Amino acid sequence: xxxxxxxxFIKSLQQKKFRKQEQLFFVEGGKNVTELLQSDYxxxxxxxxxxxxxxxxxxxxxxxxDVFEVSQSTLESVGSFQSNDSALVVAKSKPxxxxxxxxxEWAIALDDVKxxxxxxxxxxxxDWYGIQNLFLxxxxxxxxxxxxxxxxxxxxxxxxxxxxxxxxxxxxxSIPIYGAYLEGESxxxxxxxxxxxxxxxxxxxxxxxELQPLVSHKVTIPRFGYAESLNVAVATAIxxxxxxxxxx
Amino acid sequence: xxxxxxxxFIKSLQQKKFRKQEQLFFVEGGKNVTELLQSDYxxxxxxxxxxxxxxxxxxxxxxxxDVFEVSQSTLESVGSFQSNDSALVVAKSKPxxxxxxxxxEWAIALDDVKxxxxxxxxxxxxDWYGIQNLFLxxxxxxxxxxxxxxxxxxxxxxxxxxxxxxxxxxxxxSIPIYGAYLEGESxxxxxxxxxxxxxxxxxxxxxxxELQPLVSHKVTIPRFGYAESLNVAVATAIxxxxxxxxxx
Numbered sequence: 001x002x003x004x005x006x007x008x009f010i011k012s013l014q015q016k017k018f019r020k021q022e023q024l025f026f027v028e029g030g031k032n033v034t035e036l037l038q039s040d041y042x043x044x045x046x047x048x049x050x051x052x053x054x055x056x057x058x059x060x061x062x063x064x065x066d067v068f069e070v071s072q073s074t075l076e077s078v079g080s081f082q083s084n085d086s087a088l089v090v091a092k093s094k095p096x097x098x099x100x101x102x103x104x105e106w107a108i109a110l111d112d113v114k115x116x117x118x119x120x121x122x123x124x125x126x127d128w129y130g131i132q133n134l135f136l137x138x139x140x141x142x143x144x145x146x147x148x149x150x151x152x153x154x155x156x157x158x159x160x161x162x163x164x165x166x167x168x169x170x171x172x173x174s175i176p177i178y179g180a181y182l183e184g185e186s187x188x189x190x191x192x193x194x195x196x197x198x199x200x201x202x203x204x205x206x207x208x209x210e211l212q213p214l215v216s217h218k219v220t221i222p223r224f225g226y227a228e229s230l231n232v233a234v235a236t237a238i239x240x241x242x243x244x245x246x247x248x
Numbered sequence: 249x250x251x252x253x254x255x256x257f258i259k260s261l262q263q264k265k266f267r268k269q270e271q272l273f274f275v276e277g278g279k280n281v282t283e284l285l286q287s288d289y290x291x292x293x294x295x296x297x298x299x300x301x302x303x304x305x306x307x308x309x310x311x312x313x314d315v316f317e318v319s320q321s322t323l324e325s326v327g328s329f330q331s332n333d334s335a336l337v338v339a340k341s342k343p344x345x346x347x348x349x350x351x352x353e354w355a356i357a358l359d360d361v362k363x364x365x366x367x368x369x370x371x372x373x374x375d376w377y378g379i380q381n382l383f384l385x386x387x388x389x390x391x392x393x394x395x396x397x398x399x400x401x402x403x404x405x406x407x408x409x410x411x412x413x414x415x416x417x418x419x420x421x422s423i424p425i426y427g428a429y430l431e432g433e434s435x436x437x438x439x440x441x442x443x444x445x446x447x448x449x450x451x452x453x454x455x456x457x458e459l460q461p462l463v464s465h466k467v468t469i470p471r472f473g474y475a476e477s478l479n480v481a482v483a484t485a486i487x488x489x490x491x492x493x494x495x496x
Contacts (some may be wrong), residue, residue: 121482127475128469130474155474222492222493225375227375228401230373231481234369234482237478
């Protein structure tokens, strides 16, 4: 039986403060929940509708956690979705862990990307292009924000992240850093090596001044029309696509 | 003096029904308003704060329309933004007008792309890549929805659109149609001609069955990781980038 206190506790995880304090988060919606249950995340509670329970009986049986069949309205009352007819799961956050890159690996680094939808979309893009490493400045959006997880469409389960002072992180490494600029070498002509860091700047201000001296390649996406800029997630995808096309 | 009735009228344009009926729409925020005032759109009212008025005095002087200096709270009470400290403008919608493409032109066609944020982002991408023509199925998001205009970041002023039955539209034309599929020829190997249509499908269901026989080239964005799909706006950008890199 699911107590009122447990529901209240789950609802409190809508707030960053409680997610940090409890080292727990929740995800909602069938796709994200199913991906989470199949991942290496440690699950503490699963709430699901009769319908979701029928469709995923075997998966739910295999979970070592408290599972509760609930109504759609209960899901909607604790979660952040206006409509959720499938499931919600509470799981343990992964700790903030340094990432060590080999010289043949790619990572994406985000310098104060603040919009949760952008971060979630970037996580999905990184996963599509097989780039598993994500460095985030401390002012970037929070990985376990419900809007980030939603936009990631389950891809968050496959991406390693590390929040850090990007300046200190980059100063101690000799890995090439490809920064996204409005002026630089055309991405259609850039020779990407076998590994490195794709550095994307803040939505309004781009790459911060203190990081600029550390950028080894200033790269730009050529413009053929009149828009002032591209959305940061869109630009990240174009970087990934241009890098990966050279590896085939 | 701005009357209560005028404010009520502008507010009513938040609803699609009234936008259609009046053939009017509004845009909010400094960037979008400034782009609109510099475009060929016919403006009926401009509401702006003291600050916006100071920064754009010459532009506002040149506008043949009713202009009103108002408080930030007035802007926020009539518009859809939670916060708007700059301006809002009411303008006349462009009529739904057929587009005739030359054989050396590109167009984007959207088959039931329903999310306003996606449509707005696609408009911004089209403008970046200098693709001015947009065909939309009748079930696609509405061009003048405030969320579309917001996400377009002013680019909507430079894009021609035509809502139509895409099947009928394509049947009568011999222009090549490059459709976005999860399985098809790699976009990194596709030879794009000098012009054609980039066809993107619905967020959940892709390209509809009735349009499939009309697609001349099934094209796919190669996947290197595990995400199930890419966001439709992101995929559109990768199509545009791959097409434009061949034209240089």
